[in-house]
Amino acid sequence: MATIADVAKEAGLSRATVSRVINNYQYVSDEKRFLVQEAMKALNYFPNSSAQKLRSQRTQTIGVLIPVLTNPFFAYLLEGIDRIATDNAYQLLVCQTKYDQQKEIHFLNYLKSKQVDGIILTSIENNWETIAAYTTYGPIVLCNEYSEQTLVPMVRLNQLEGSYLGTCHLIRQGHRKIAYCRGGYMSQLTKDRHAGYKKALTEFGIPYNNDFIFKNVYDLEDGKKVLRDSLAMENPPTAFFAGSDQVATGIVKEAMKQGKSVPGDIAVIGFDDQPIASVVEPALTTIKQPAEEIGYKAMEVMIKSIESELEPNDMDIHLPLQLIVRHST
Amino acid sequence: MATIADVAKEAGLSRATVSRVINNYQYVSDEKRFLVQEAMKALNYFPNSSAQKLRSQRTQTIGVLIPVLTNPFFAYLLEGIDRIATDNAYQLLVCQTKYDQQKEIHFLNYLKSKQVDGIILTSIENNWETIAAYTTYGPIVLCNEYSEQTLVPMVRLNQLEGSYLGTCHLIRQGHRKIAYCRGGYMSQLTKDRHAGYKKALTEFGIPYNNDFIFKNVYDLEDGKKVLRDSLAMENPPTAFFAGSDQVATGIVKEAMKQGKSVPGDIAVIGFDDQPIASVVEPALTTIKQPAEEIGYKAMEVMIKSIESELEPNDMDIHLPLQLIVRHST
DNA sequence: CGTTTTCATGAAATCGATTTCAGAAAACAG
DNA sequence: CTGTTTTCTGAAATCGATTTCATGAAAACG
Known part of the structure; x- marks a missing residue:
């Protein structure tokens, strides 16, 4: 050559x-x-691109840390990020953390080795201090997941409001035994969703029942298991608030299989509004998260960060959530 | 630093x-x-990773060209590729071509600028001669999509057999008016699928009807449109062979909406066996493509290529397709 | 018309690592 | 004890670009 x-x-x-x-x-x-x-x-x-990068100290590459590619929510988020990246001649180094702390650290070190100009985090596995230490080496943008600090720009949704809206909706449909499904680690996002759920219960004077909290629930199969487990309970819930449409779909499918009617016997509400939400029968009521838009904003803020054009109101961008009522409630 | x-x-x-x-x-x-x-x-x-790459002339990075991230088939393919890449300390530069010839060329040039050690193509937009010219600059591996040549390693499925199996299945269910949905460009994969469909018809003495071929059909919405268009026909098909589970799902949903029974009035068969296939009601009969495994093999072959350990039987790896019968036929 | 800007180019330094080459020291063999 | 091989280390060259600095020519200015 x-x-x-x-x-x-x-x-x-x-x-x-x-x-x-x-x-x-x-x-x-x-x-x-x-x-x-x-x-x-x-x-x-x-x-030779390595020579250019070495001399200019710019890589035109952004590292995107996502838990799993095959989760449609993250695929759409990535699609949004990629759209803006491509428009601005940036490349993406896609890094799957698989929810692993070590991997997250490993990828954050790309900043130290100057392999990327910046990193977009779509989830947080390590504690905030650990991550904050990396901001010395290059811009970090938080998107989707977030933290109670103001050190790095964040693009996020009001998760508390989302679960509050959903739970209120279930309560207004007459439900008082409402289950809530979440993942394992209590991230800020998870905490806020939990708080929104609790807030709704409290407002309507419904006691919080710890048995109605299902943990470590991530995908369709987990959703099915939740439904089966719930049926084995002495006093099972009549409504489910799931952390994703995958989980909600699993609950709906299993409920139908067990001869329950949805939403007659059991109501289900999801999160995300993925394509699957309108495919399952009955179609899911869900909290729509504008995944691609979050991606757009995150990448826009990243570019501003790199070009030192960050303005104060780029530090905490909120996008609207939306309750979409279909037939599962 | x-x-x-x-x-x-x-x-x-x-x-x-x-x-x-x-x-x-x-x-x-x-x-x-x-x-x-x-x-x-x-x-x-x-x-500093740029310095290392420049001096050692190795990037430990593979470019993966995929049409769209949000298509689950490609997401799983990528997941497979990433798994093997991670295990072998390679990174992935994910490049979305959006089915665009120019973009494909643009990304292939990463080989010339030594930005990647090799490129995995999961679709082909340009003619083969154009792409073949790039093999001088580094290893190229074809996966999923393929070409009738033996210059670069290929990991593929017998698409002809896949659509043949599916079409035969529909015929055995008593259908003689079978529609076939495909994309726009006639790639080798598309040609082979089309050939398999024709072969089955011929074997059972069913005449080929050009009106039953639906073109430029890619996603769920396209599938719905196909069903509506077909109902407007004088002599509509009673069965549909779709090029993906998305399309098949669209057909099923729209058929139900139009008051048709599936599989009573209309039978539908998909391709891929994505999660959505078992979610839609009735669940899809489909041709299962082992997406992740294709990814594994492709990356394994790529690594062998880079390390000059390629053996003759790595040049054309075939993986099995499988007919999965559910309730849409 | 002399002086200051602006335009246009090349020589050499630089980015931060790896690799070659050569030589010293240690280990081994006869 | 000498000669050979193996182990260990450093000086300098190298990978292939960009950037700084210097310089001369052309244009603009007062």
């Missing part, structure tokens, strides 16, 4: 001038510019 | 020795190795 020196020789000019043409610097005469371009074509030249 | 020179100074040794410790070269005395490690810790040193 030809190098910049080869091109310079071919064009009868210096490496500096070739470099100027590559980076279209304004003060190059049309004549020389043409010579360089011809030489580049003749030699089929492409600049 | 500290450099290798700082570490060398701190440890009272040369840069070469530090480098040897980083790359754990065997001939370094325990004493010096320890000194270097201490110095690295003390300075919180991480090697």
Whole structure:
């Protein structure tokens, strides 16, 4: 593969001038510019990107840490991030953490090795102090998941309001025994959702029942298990608030299989509004999260961060959540 | 950020020795190795990855070209690729082509700029000669999509057999008016599927009807439209063979909405066996494609390619397809 | 017309690592 | 005890670009 020196020789000019043409610097005469371009074509030249990165100290690459690619919510989030990245000539290094602390640290170190210009976190596995330490090495943007601090920009939804809305909806449908399904680790997002659920119960004077909290629930199969477990209870819940549409779908499918009617016997409400939510029968009532939009904003803020154009109100961007009522409630 | 020179100074040794410790070269005395490690810790040193890549001419990065991230089939494919990549200390540069020729070329050029060590193609947008020209610059592996050549390794399924199996199944259920939905561009994969469909018809003496071929059909909404269009036909098909579970789901949902019974009035068969296939009611009969396994194999072959350990039978790996009969037929 | 800007180019330094080469010290063999 | 091989280390070259600095020519200015 030809190098910049080869091109310079071919064009009868210096490496500096070739470099100027590559980076279209304004003060190059049309004549020389043409010579360089011809030489580049003749030699089929492409600049070595590692050399460019090393010298310029810019990688035009953003690391995106996501738990799992196959979760549609994150796929859409990534789609949003990618859209803005592509428009601005940035590349994405997609890093799956699989909800693992070590992996998260490993990927954060890409900032230290200058492999990426910045990192977008869509989930948080380590405690905040650990992560905060990395802000010295490059911009970090939080999206979807968040933390109670103001050190790095965040793009988020009001999760408390989301679960509050959903729970109120269930209560207004007459339910008083409402189960709530969540993941394992109590992240800020999880805490807020939990708080919204509790707030609704409290407002309507419904006692909080710890037996109605299902933990470590992530996917469709987990949802099915939740429903089966609940039926084995002495005093089972009549409504379920799931942490994702996958889980909600699992609950609905299993309920139907067990001969229960939805929403007659059991009401279910999901989170996300993924395509699956309108496919399952009955279609899911759900809290819509604008995944792609979160991605757009996060990447926009990241670019501003890199170009030091961050404004105060970029630090905490809120996007609206929306209750979508279908037929599962 | 500290450099290798700082570490060398701190440890009272040369840069070469530090480098040897980083790359754990065997001939370094325990004493010096320890000194270097201490110095690295003390300075919180991480090697600059661009410098490493430039000097070693290895990026440990593979470019993966996929049409769209939000299509679950490709998400699972990517998941498979990522699994093997992670296990072998490779990173993935995920590149969405959005079925665009220019973008595909753009990403292939990463090979020329030595930004990636190799490229995995999961779809093909340009003609084969164009792509073949890039094999000079680094290994290319074809996965899922393929071409009738033997220049680069391929990991694929017998698509002809897949659609043949599916069509035969529909015929055996008594259908003779069978529609077939496909995308726009006639790739080899699309051609083979089409051939399998035709082959089944021919074997059972059913005439091929061009009106039953629906083109440019990709997602759920397209599927719904197909069903509506078909109902407007004078002599509508009684069965549909869809190119993906998304499309099949759209057909099923719309059929139910239009008051048709599935599979009573209309039978539908999908492709992929995505999660959605078992969620929709009635659950889809489909041709299961082992997406993750394709990803595993593709990345394994890529690594072999890079390490020049490719064997003749790695050049064309076939994985089995499977007809899964559920309730939509 | 002399002086200051602006434009255009090249030589050389630089980014931060790895690798080659050469030589010293230690281990081993005869 | 000498000669050979193996182990260990450092100086310097190298990977392939960009950037700084210097310089001369051309244009603009008063």
